[in-house]
Amino acid sequence: MLNIKKAIEEGCEYFIMEVSSHAIVQNRIDGLDFYLKIFTNVTQDHLDYHKTLENYVQVKSSFFADESKKLINKDDQKIEFNPKNCRTYGIENSATYKVLAYSLNDGISAALAKIEKVYDFVSPMHGFFNLYNITAAISAVDMLEVATLEQICEAAENFAGVAGRMEIVSEKPLIIVDFAHTPDGMEKVLDSMKSKDIVVVFGAGGDRDRSKRAKMGFMASKYAKKIIVTSDNPRSEDPQKIIEDILQGIKNQKSIIVEADRKEALKKALKWQEEDEVILVLGKGDETYQEINGKKFPFDDKNIIKKLMKNRIR
16 A cells, blocks of 8 residues: 555556456455456466356456456457457457567567557567567557557567566576466466476465366476476465375376475476576466465575575586
């Protein structure tokens, strides 16, 4: 709240809020007027709360049922929405903001069409999913009418990303930390690095949707050359039981290390990494704790990796 107060004092006119499905169901956003609502996509998440994907989709759809301004991902057609005051963005389908061409080599470059005019933008970020994110961001700012679309595209080049989201911790060797903690999230991150040999380190959260664990294991085995399965936030569950659920989705377990201690898992990843391989550490992103048996212990993937790198001996 102090940050919001400061922003108001400095003349900020817009605030960005991520609205969770929990907040919608529990009426925690009642009374708030949104100038613009943005729909990105629906993936398997929070099913421990919503029970079914259908329920989850229905909740998401309810947020976009009014007549407020909306920006909808035209390529993810799972939700229903009120078309009034709505614009769309997309790569595969026709949309108000349509990506006509793109390259994902050494970052992102793309041509974006709005009506009959085409604009170019580049970004240092990686991955197909980030192409969607940048397109949504550019489109949303254009709808706010605070700058020309050309100026917005130029500004995109200076944005290097969000902490814990495809964040590069080390360039040589390449080590990246990301918050991906669902099968879909993992696939997007892993697919963005499929041109490289991948060493992936990940776990799954305890007291959450168990059905996604084996699917996460499958995604790891589909893309990664080497896999290290470890703990995420086990909460009240036995970390080894969570790991066993993950391993159910991995048929070929030859290039796998199981290490429940996450710090030891990171240490083993660094030792296992060979030249030109990329380490992807998934699940916690910019979290600075690990939750075990109701307690939060200090734990930061990025800081631990940096400390291990200093003592790394090849």
